[in-house]
Amino acid sequence: MTSQAAPPESPPASVPEPRKRRLPAGTLYRGREGMWSWVLHRITGTAIFFFLLVHILDTSLIRISPEAYDAVIGTYKTPIMGLGEVALVAAIGLHALNGLRIICIDMFSWGPKAQRVMFWVAIGLWIVLLIGFVPRHLMHVFGGE
Amino acid sequence: MSTENIAAPRSPYLSHRKRNRFNIEKWGWIYMRVSGVLLVVLIFGHLFYNLIFPGKVSILDWAFVAGKLANPIWIVWDLLLLWLALIHGANGMRTLINDYAHGRFRTVLLWALGATTAVLLVMGTLVLTTFDPCLGDTDNAELIKICAAQ
Numbered sequence: 386m387t388s389q390a391a392p393p394e395s396p397p398a399s400v401p402e403p404r405k406r407r408l409p410a411g412t413l414y415r416g417r418e419g420m421w422s423w424v425l426h427r428i429t430g431t432a433i434f435f436f437l438l439v440h441i442l443d444t445s446l447i448r449i450s451p452e453a454y455d456a457v458i459g460t461y462k463t464p465i466m467g468l469g470e471v472a473l474v475a476a477i478g479l480h481a482l483n484g485l486r487i488i489c490i491d492m493f494s495w496g497p498k499a500q501r502v503m504f505w506v507a508i509g510l511w512i513v514l515l516i517g518f519v520p521r522h523l524m525h526v527f528g529g530e
Numbered sequence: 531m532s533t534e535n536i537a538a539p540r541s542p543y544l545s546h547r548k549r550n551r552f553n554i555e556k557w558g559w560i561y562m563r564v565s566g567v568l569l570v571v572l573i574f575g576h577l578f579y580n581l582i583f584p585g586k587v588s589i590l591d592w593a594f595v596a597g598k599l600a601n602p603i604w605i606v607w608d609l610l611l612l613w614l615a616l617i618h619g620a621n622g623m624r625t626l627i628n629d630y631a632h633g634r635f636r637t638v639l640l641w642a643l644g645a646t647t648a649v650l651l652v653m654g655t656l657v658l659t660t661f662d663p664c665l666g667d668t669d670n671a672e673l674i675k676i677c678a679a680q
Contacts, residue, residue, distance in 0.1 A: 455592050
């Protein structure tokens with residue numbers, strides 16, 4: 386009557402083979418979508434941070450003189466900077482959507498299981514966002530409107 | 531020989547056992563998530579207003595910003611953006627520095643990051659709270675009326 390009693394003879398005939406895993410169990414950040422979203426989050430975050438430093442400085446010129454501000458903001462209207470703004474919005478969009486994915490992974494019981502699906506949902510929403518922004522912004526930059 | 535200093539089995543790390551201790555990493559973790567959600571709204575609102583409608587990059591100038599900041603809602607919006615985004619970004623950069631920089635180099639980078647963040651927070655707050663929208667000329671009818679009344 387102890388729990389350590391030997392199991393009875395005749396082992397069950399049909400023990401299923403353990404499924405082969407491509408990755409060790411319980412990894413979120415090792416390989417594939419989980420890892421690459423982490424890499425992208427760091428790269429976009431760093432880029433946005435350095436833009437933010439510059440953006441606080443250039444906006445502070447409003448306090449000095451309208452001429453100083455207009456001279457600096459004028460450089461944002463050049464074609465090269467216009468393409469830079471596309472890259473900036475793309476980086477912010479990706480960082481924001483992947484950030485919401487991270488929050489879902491941490492907050493909800495279904496989160497870690499759905500992390501891979503959520504990555505592709507984020508990419509899909511990101512493409513929709515860019516379709517909405519890029520043509521319109523490029524028209525503003527290159528003078529179509 | 532005494533057994534006083536041996537922790538009971540399965541007890542957590544000594545440093546984690548002190549209850550009610552302020553854990554800065556935990557609050558940093560919470561801050562990134564709370565500010566992140568708020569920043570999604572604040573930044574996309576900022577981008578839409580300035581780059582899509584009614585603003586667009588080709589018309590951005592001092593008069594556009596002055597017209598915006600004549601409304602106190604935008605001052606609050608921009609103050610929230612400044613504090614939430616810069617601290618969110620600085621905390622993210624702190625994580626990267628701790629991951630990739632070591633020794634003296636890490637110390638220098640962390641101090642530079644902290645100093646930059648503090649200076650920009652103070653400067654940005656002063657700019658937004660002492661800004662005078664009547665400083666320059668504008669063709670914003672509402673703003674001209676407000677400034678004429680002063």
